[in-house]
Amino acid sequence: SWYRPHLEKSLELIQRAAIGSAVQIIDVGGGEATLVDDLLANGYRNISVLDISQTAIDVSRQRLGKAADNVAWLVGDITQIALPQQFYDVWHDRAVFHFLTRPEQRVAYVRQVMAAMKPGGTVIVATFGPEGPETCSGLDIVRYDSEALHDQFGARFRLVESGVEVHQTPFGTTQQFLYCYCKMDAEST
Template sequence: MNSNNAHWEKVYQTKNFDSVSWYTSHLKSSLSIISKLNTDLDKSIIDIGGGESTLLDDLIIKGHTNLSVIDISSSAIKFLQKRLESHLDKIGWHIGDITDYKFSDNQFDLWHDRAVFHFLTDIESRVKYKNLLYKAVKKGGHLVIATFGPDGPLKCSGLTVERYSAAKLDKELGTNFKLLGSKLEEHHTPFNTSQQFLYCWFQVI
């Protein structure tokens, strides 16, 4: 077990799902953007670092039938599987580090990442992530990504993060991705504090 894996296993084994700073009952912004980009209910969507979030629950309610999730924490995946046990056949389950994982080429129509990419503070990890993303998402497919914004926290869960503006994230992802839109959002944590998030959505070209 590497240090990243150990860190996130400890988080998910010792904290309730609704008592972590990133918790929100429904990912309203993500759902709204996905709805705009991906109207066909049989298109393949993966949630990166899905943890114990309710994104898959809400996508299933909307009628989506081709969903996947990956998280570095097996505890988080087990929690999610228990909650969604009546829908296990609709979901592809993956446990692993997104910077060291393999998907099939052109496997997904849409890649959703809320608060994983900003933990990748070294160039090598970001390059690995981007290479996997570009291979795994079909050309013409989409990326929905949320990071801490320019005025967001410097750390999350005790780890240093990288903050982004839309222009900085667009430059970081490079010419294989076309920025379609962005917005800033104040996320209110369970501790009555706020965190600035940046949401961006891209087309893979």
């Protein structure tokens, strides 16, 4: 329904993980967010943006104009879409994982991460935090603290850092986000 103008925290964490312009980055649930614009502006050239909504992808493509040709656009449900195997160096998801209210959806998501990521890759996931809203766009969500979120991913993911960010909405309310920054172990599945 609305988007934060720039995802500064996400950009900062991705830049920390993605050294060199050749790294493969996927933004899961990128929607209409301007993160892809900021990644392009920072020189990244191997960016995939995935969203279940064709409309959201179209908005971003149109906004970017010719620069959109430098991005791989993927439309589908992250729990089901076929992704390349051991391909991505950096996985970013802000405000998608918390929509997965059924355990089997979360298991499917984590399987996707494990299969699509290169060994040793970085996984950055942001959900609503313990004091965040209980719904998003009228949909139920699951709130996490860092331990609970890390537990969903398991031992192959080493939690390097976590933190909360309080986001001011256009409606004068706040939303607490929890960011987890994990490194995957270096052995392939």
